[in-house]
Each structure stands twice: as C-alpha cells, then as structure tokens.
Amino acid sequence: MFDFLMGYVMGERTAARAATMARAAAGASAGAVAGEFHDVNERVDRLILVVDAMWSLLKESGWTDEQLKARILEIDSEDGVVDGRLTPQRHRCTKCDSMVEPGRSTCTYCGADLAAPQSGPTDGI
Template sequence: MFDLWDVFQQGQIEAASAAAGSARDTALNAHEKVQREVHRLEAKIDGLALVSQALWELVRQHTSLTDADIQAKVAEIDARDGRIDGRLTGKVGVCVACNRPTHSRQSACMYCGAPIDRAHAFER
C-alpha cells in the first residue's frame, strides 16, 4: 500500500518539478523580451535627445535665443496641463462629431471614428 502511495507522490513531484521548470523558462524568456524592449527604447530616447540637442544648437547659432529662453519655454509647456512634472501630457476633449470624450493622444474618436484635431504636431 505504501509503495503505491510513494509512486503516486513521486509522479506528483516530477509533474510539479516539470511545471516549475517550464514556468522558470517562460519567466526568463519574458525577462529577456523586456530587456530587449528597454534597450530599444533607451536607444530611441538617446537618438531623440541627440537630434533635439543638434536642433537646439542650430537654432541658438542662427538666432538670438539663449539657453534661458528654451528653459523658460520648456517650463511654460510643462505647466500647460496643470502639472509641472517634466512631461508632455495629452488632454481630454470632446469629439466634434459625437460629443463623446476623447483624448488628444488618439488619432480618431474611439466611438465614431472621426479624426481628432491636434493642437500641435507633437500631441500624440
């Protein structure tokens, strides 16, 4: 009787061990995917920062604008959403076609599909 129970328990242990190994492999694969995505996003941010710096230096060279001017403009834009948090945040609005709520980061109303007007090119 005890031998049969031991065989059953051993089977349960082996099944649990296999499930744990599979879960570990799944977690490692997910972690690797997340790491690749983080590296991709970091590279994209670095590229955008480089282009932004180049554009600012060109503007500064060819105009009378100063670093203080750009810092003041950044602060002004940051405060537009009511929060000074270093982020460009979208705004909630109303669809002109169906009068339902929309968000400026959407390209079209999720209710009726009407295009959403943007205040400026960087509002996405």
C-alpha cells in the same frame, strides 16, 4: 545647458518607464524585457540627437539658455502641473465633438478617424 535639458527629459519619465517595465518583467522572459529596454534606449538616443540639433540651430540664431528654460516651464505648465512632463490631454472629436481619451486614434462614440498626420524631425522616435 544640454545637461539641464537631459536631466529634465530623463528624470521622472525614465523612472516611471523603468518601474512599468519592471512590473511587466514579472510575466515576461528576460530576453523580451532586455529588448524593450534596448528599444527605449534607442528612442532616447534619437531624441537626444534631435534635441541637440534643434538647440544648436536655435543658439546660432541668438536664442539663450534662459529663454529655453522659460519656454520649457511655460509648456510644462500647460497641462496644469509643472512636473517635468507633458501629460496627454483629452481632446474633442472633429466629427461629433465628443471628448476623446488621449492616445486614441478613433472616436469612441462615432468612430471618426482622428489620427493626425505626422511630419517632422521627431517622426519615428
């Protein structure tokens, strides 16, 4: 089961990130690129650890591989495309109700701070 999860997690995202980094390498030093890859590898290793820990806890509680696969597909399809990844979606500003592009921590229109406090096992990954 863990192989299935890692294949799902590592597939297209890793390839896309590698392609992006390769394009960036044209204008960066080899040392900077190697550092970026090292950082990505460390983040993936931490993510794998967290996923493995969470799944082991869930299995101890009776959850099955089939249930996990079904939930992964359910969550994957929430952005409208089953493609093995979550595509960040635009969201509404809590102050002025304007649509805000994914990844922005402030509203483009009114400047409201939209950063959500984070707390959980994936903090810092």
